[in-house]
Amino acid sequence: DTGVSQDPRHKITKRGQNVTFRCDPISEHNRLYWYRQTLGQGPEFLTYFQNEAQLEKSRLLSDRFSAERPKGSFSTLEIQRTEQGDSAMYLCASSLSGNSNEQFFGPGTRLTVL
Amino acid sequence: AQKITQTQPGMFVQEKEAVTLDCTYDTSDQSYGLFWYKQPSSGEMIFLIYQGSYDEQNATEGRYSLNFQKARKSANLVISASQLGDSAMYFCAMRRNSGNTPLVFGKGTRLSVIA
Numbered sequence: 001d002t003g004v005s006q007d008p009r010h011k012i013t014k015r016g017q018n019v020t021f022r023c024d025p026i027s028e029h030n031r032l033y034w035y036r037q038t039l040g041q042g043p044e045f046l047t048y049f050q051n052e053a054q055l056e057k058s059r060l061l062s063d064r065f066s067a068e069r070p071k072g073s074f075s076t077l078e079i080q081r082t083e084q085g086d087s088a089m090y091l092c093a094s095s096l097s098g099n100s101n102e103q104f105f106g107p108g109t110r111l112t113v114l
Numbered sequence: 115a116q117k118i119t120q121t122q123p124g125m126f127v128q129e130k131e132a133v134t135l136d137c138t139y140d141t142s143d144q145s146y147g148l149f150w151y152k153q154p155s156s157g158e159m160i161f162l163i164y165q166g167s168y169d170e171q172n173a174t175e176g177r178y179s180l181n182f183q184k185a186r187k188s189a190n191l192v193i194s195a196s197q198l199g200d201s202a203m204y205f206c207a208m209r210r211n212s213g214n215t216p217l218v219f220g221k222g223t224r225l226s227v228i229a
Contacts, residue, residue, distance in 0.1 A: 033216050033217075035216075035217075040221070041221055041222075042118075042205045042207070042219030042220050042221050042222050043159070043205070043217070043219050044219070045216040045217065045218070048216050056215070056216070089157065091159065093159070102149060102161040102164060103161070103217060104161070105151075105158060105159035105160075106158070107156075107157060107158050108157050108158070110157075
């Protein structure tokens with residue numbers, strides 16, 4: 001396994017359009033996280049899954065955002081009716097359960113909303 | 115709530131010298147973990163080192179060591195023998211150990227290594 005992959009790497013869309021991002025975690029990892037990173041900031045937590053269950057959602061995750069991990073493997077993050085403020089890098093990470101286990105990050109999807 | 119503070123927006127270091135990147139944290143939890151990640155210009159986040167709150171010894175991983183001072187709530191990253199490839203953004207992060215919560219990140223420090 002070569003690590004966490006994300007698709008697409010870049011997405012440019014017009015305000016009001018819907019976009020969907022995909023994350024494929026490391027195969028044996030049961031935890032999957034979504035973060036958002038804006039310019040000059042550290043990543044901010046959006047939501048995470050343990051297997052197929054979505055365990056926590058940040059207040060940053062408005063009603064326009066939805067995430068799924070239907071079979072406990074890959075995950076999708078959808079943003080409906082995009083706004084210019086949604087422009088950011090969307091990072092996916094995966095890990096094994098356990099307190100000291102580090103999260104392995106994917107290369108990110110850079111979203112630009114025009 | 116947990117909070118990470120990185121007060122150095124940018125740092126410069128001469129190649130082959132050591133450098134310390136500062137990180138302070140705030141939490142009311144007794145059990146927690148501290149992490150450092152490196153983010154090169156390509157954008158991927160690379161895990162560097164981990165320190166658990168109950169670990170008595172400071173963590174080390176090759177040229178990276180974590181200077182953990184629990185009473186001061188600080189977790190500084192020390193990079194020894196800096197290399198040009200160390201130029202990147204460095205993020206300190208923490209997580210609560212109970213409930214397996216996600217990471218909370220600081221704003222980062224941009225390290226530039228000069229030849």
